[in-house]
Amino acid sequence: MIWRGFKKQLSNYLVFFFSLIFAVMVYYSFTAMTYEQPLIRSAGKNTQLVAMLGLGGFVVVLILLFFMTNTNRFFIENRRKDISIFHLYGLSYYQICLWFILEILFIGIFSFVIGISLGVLLSKLFSMILVKAMDLPLQVHFFFSTDAIVSTSLVVAFILLVVSLQVLWLVSRYKFSQLKKIQLRKIKAMTLSTSQKILAVIGVLLLAIGWGLAVFYLYFSRQWSDRFGLFQGNFLLMLLIFMICVVGSYLFFADTLRWYNAYRPKRLTKNLRILSRSEWQLRLSSEWRFLGSITVALGLALTLLGLMIAISSLVMRSVHESTPASLIVTSESFKKIEPELKAGFPYTKATVTLKAVPAKQDVRISGEETMTQPEVMDMVSLTDYRAFQKMNDTLGNIQLKATDATIILSSYQRFLNEYTQYDKVINLKQRKLFVQEMRPNFFGDTSMRYGTGMIVVSDKVFAETQGVAYKIEVIDVARRDENALNRIVKKNLKGDWDHPIHHDLSWKNGQIVGEIKTGDDTENKESTIYRSEYASHLETYRQARSTQGLILFVVTFVTTMFIIATASMLMMRQLSDFKQKRKQYLLLQQLGIPEKNIHQEINRENRYAFFIPALLALVHSILAISVIAHIAQNANYGFVYLFCGLMLAVYGLFYWITCMYQKKFL
Structure with a gap:
């Protein structure tokens, strides 16, 4: 009888069998890559390869556990009649549990053997995909890991143990007397009470509310940000939308769809549609x-x-x-690599002069305090902007409409752009600049500059404005020479942070008070900013x-x-x-x-x-x-x-x- 019952469920077990094989194969491949030393060395320490693959493997285990427990529950519920019959034939509770557990162990062991075999064969493919995704200069070879097999076997054993315990719990719930109760529940399921109909309407309303909040998220988030703060407001609104959609989804299946299927107009008598509604x-x-x-x-x-x-x-x-170019380097450090560059390969160079100036522009972020204090801004003349533009095609053409006009190069605000408002006036120590336009900042790594913002001004304004002037060298080489350029940079430069400036700026009586100073000496109350030595594209x-x-x-x-x-x-x-x-x-x-x-x-x-x-x-x-x-x-x-x-x-x-x-x- 047990063998006949197993054969009867064989088609269902085949899907279960192949899905488990796929899961074992994926988990082994993830685990094997964490033991592949050439891959780990090539990836480097910064990528945290082992930790990330380990996290992926852990999530795979959770998915596998979810899959196994849900499938096992369905199998047990689907065979409750067999359980009741075996009770009548005198089989004990533990004998029936042992029957189900042996079936699961039988399938689990075979799935493990085949999954490991396929994992060993296909692990090279997984490694090749990872190497391609990470763009690593590495030749992938066939790799076999006994440690990965042991780890996979322990995971499968743990999952089978959890499923076996679930069998003990599920089987204890089914007795012959329960069959009649199940039939009564089926009959009762064909009718809905008033409370269930109310919940059905609530389910649809919750989904509509959740989706509406998501569609008009910007409008509501601004209100919540003003009330609770930017990050707290957005977090609470997201959590609210999530909870509404979760509850709405469960009510949709529990009551809304059931009520919808309970409605059977006469037109549904064609093509057995009324049968579909009854079944669902x-x-x-x-x-x-x-x-x-x-x-x-x-x-x-x-x-x-x-x-x-x-x-x-x-x-x-x-x-x-x-x-935006192959290398951006300080003028001081460029002198260290210039001889090797000239002897190595052709390159193009542009020198850009910048000024760190004290400036004030009010910035209001929704839900946060308005930023009204002066700060350090980087200033570039229109002439130097156009010189850099010849090497950087992402910089668009600009034209200043007035002497005191300026264009702000923002850090291409990708985050919270809709929540930020900038004042149209920038206050310098001697004059005011009027914001003509805001554009994305493709001017290079911000660590190569002092300021949090950058402005393009006319040559006249640049020459008349006092500030700390400094130069950066922009170097561009052919793609085939980028590796050689990177070797020269690594050989001669350390990538240190140097050339500090110090400032203690404040806003008093409608004017900026304080100066920007250079050098190593500084007072405790002053803020210090450093620049990075270089930024390499490769x-x-x-x-x-x-x-x-x-x-x-x-x-x-x-x-x-x-x-x-x-x-x-x-x-x-x-x-x-x-x-x-x-x-x-x-x-x-x-x-x-x-x-x-x-x-x-x-x-x-x-x-x-x-x-x-x-x-x-x-x-x-x-x-x-x-x-x-x-x-x-x-x-x-x-x-x-x-x-x-x-x-x-x-x-x-x-x-x-x-x-x-x-x-x-x-």
Whole structure:
């Protein structure tokens, strides 16, 4: 009887089996890369490769545990009749538990062996993808790790232990007398009480409110920022939207969809649509928690991916902003490398003269105090701006409309741009400048300058304004010579912070009080600012690419695995339910219902199961990403939208396989 029961569930176990194989393969590959010393040495210490891959592996374990426990619960619930019959035949509680545990161990061991084998074979592919994502100059070779196998076996053993304990708890709940109670619950599920109808309406209202807050997030966030502060207000508003959407999603499946399916107009008698509504009304009474959890988890996974992609996009964009040329170096340090540069390879150079000047511009940030104190600003003349522009095509053409006009080069405000307001007047010690325009700052790494802001002024204003003048050298070489240039820089320069300036600025009686001084001597009350020695494009790019590539690799693989795991769970539930519904479909055929209509019914039920949670999660994630876009502007969100399409494609594939299988064995 046990063997016959196992064979009866074999098709469900096959999906479970292959999904577990995939999970073991991914976890082994993540763990094996943490032991691959050439990869770790090539990545360098700054990327924290081992920690990031370890975090990815931990999340994989959580996904695997979620998948196994949910699937095991479904299997046990689906075989409650078998449990009750075995009770009648005299089998003890522990014998029945042992039956289920042995099935799980049997599948777990075989999945582990095959998953490890595939992981060993495909670990090189995973390493190649990681090396490409991090842009590392490394040749990947076949790698076998016994430590990774031991670690994977311990994880699988832990998960199987948790599932075995779950079996002991679940089996103890099912007795023969429970079958009648289950039947009564099914009958009761076909009707909704007044309170459930009220909750159904509340569910729709909560989703509408949550989505409305996300769509008009900027309007509400400004109000909350003014009341609670910038960061506290945004955090509380995000948390409120999240909680509203979570509760709304659960109520949507628990009551809203059930009430909708309870409505059966006469037009639904065609094509068995009324049968679909009845089936879904019945299923939602017991599976609303599962479907709600899938929806919320999928939305969170896609939102997290979108957040990581936004951050990576901004970081990689800042590489070109901070190092628009091959090398930016102080004039003092340029003299150290000039002889080797001249003897090495051709290059182009531009000298840019800057001035650190005391200036005041009021800046108001929503929910925070208005910044009214003077600060150090960097000033550049229009002539030097155009000289740098010849080497930096990202700098646009500018034309000052008046002598006292200025253009502010902001640090390309990607964060909280909508919450910041700048005054149109900049106060210097001897004059006022009027802001003509604000533009992104592609003038190089801010660590090479003193000021927090940068302004472009006319040559006359530049010459008449007092301040600390300093020069930076902008060097550009051909791409093929960047490695050689980087070696010269590393050989001769240390990358120190030097050339300090000191200031103690204040605003009194409508004027800036205080001076900017140079030198090492300073009073305790003065603020000191240093400049970096150089900024290398190749060095900055490699560091950013390796770090962000590693993060995207881990987040993308974990999200992909979670999507596959959730689609597998839905597929197993549909295939298992089909065994019980097959008799109903055969009866419909005997009653003369065309096969085409029955196939439409199969497609319809599977569409409900796969695409309602997926589409609801998709709406949640897209609106969440729109909220992130309000805060982190100018990021590239194309990849996450592509991944949303990939999620629908994966769910569509599992939906198609499920339909084909059911139609074949009808």
